[in-house]
Amino acid sequence: MLSFKYLLLGIGLSATLPSFGQQVAVIKFPELQKRLTRQTDTTYVVNFWATWCGPCVKELPNFEQVGSANANKKVKVLLVSLDYASQLDKKVKPFVKARGLKSEVVLLNEPDPNSWLGQVDAQWTGSIPFTLIINNKTKQRATFEQELSKAELTAALRKFL
C-alpha cells in the first residue's frame, strides 16, 4: 500500500515536472478552447508562437522565466506552437528539447486560422507572437499582439496576482 502511495506521488511529481524531454501534444482548437474557458482560479499565460518566428523565439525565455518565478503561485504558462503539424518531429520537438523548455508546449493543428483566431480574441489580426493572459475566476483578460520583454510580461502578469 505504501509503495502504491509512492508510486502515485511519483506520477504526480513527474506530471508537474515535465522537464525531461516533454511530449508535445498535437491538439485541435476545441481542445484549446476547453482549456481557455476552464473555470479555475489559475491564471493562464498563453503564448502563440512558432519555431520559424524570430520575435517569438526571442521572447520565449521570458515566458520560461516568468513561469518558474511564479511556480509557487497559481500561474500556468502554455506555449501554443502554430508550426505545421508536419513539422512536429522535424522542427518542434527538437526545438523544445534543445531549449529545454519547461512550460507545457502544445501544437495547434488547424490549417485555417480564420476558423479559430477570432475565437481566441476578436482583436487579434493574426500576427505572432500573440499572448493571452486569462483568469476565468476573476474574469480578467489581457492580450498582446506584440513581442513582450521580461519587464512587460512581468508587469502584465502582476495585475492578475
Added chain:
Amino acid sequence: MKRILPLSLLCFALLLSSFILRPQSEGYQVGDKATDFKLKNIDGKMVSLADNKTAKGYIVVFTCNTCPYAKAYEARIIALNQKYAAQGYPVVAINPNDPGVAPGDSYAAMQTKKYAFPYLQDESQKIAKAYGATRTPQLYVLQRQGNDFVVSYIGAIDDNSEDATLVKTKYVENAMTEIMAGKPATTNSTKAIGCTIKWKKQA
C-alpha cells in the same frame, strides 16, 4: 438627466475605447477609401495607384522576402496576378519591413525578385500603418470608384498556407468573383497567421 445621459455615455464609450482600441486595430475597414501612395519599385521607378488609368482596382499585398508564410504564398500571389491583372485587378506587392530589423528585406534583397507586378518598398512604413497592416502576407482588394479606391476585402488568400493542394476555400478568389460582379463580398474579411511587420525600432 436625459440630456446628460448621451454625453456621459459618449464619455464612457470614449474612455472604454481608449482601453480596447490598440494601434493594431486602427487602419482600414472594408468600405474605407484607401490612400494612394508613391513608393519605389524594385526597378527604381516610383509607383502610385493612380498611374494605371485602366485598372478597375488592385490586389494590394503586404508581403516580404523573409517570412515563411510570405514564401509559402509567393507562388499563389503570382498566380493571383496572372488571373486578375487581365481582368483589371493587378497585384501590387508592398514590402513594409524595416531592413534594419530584417536584413533579408533590404531593397537590394527585394531586387532579386522578378515579378510581373510592382514590388514596392514602404521605406517610411507609413502606408502599412495607414492600411492597418500588421503582418505579412496580408491582402487588401481595392475597387475603383471614380478617382477613389475603396477597400473591398481584407485578409487571407485561402485557408491552407502550408499546402495549396489542400485548400478548401479560396477566400480572396471568392471575394473577387463577387466584387467583379459588382456585389459586396459575402466574406469581406478573414484572419490569417503571418509574421509581424518588422517595425522600425523607436529611436
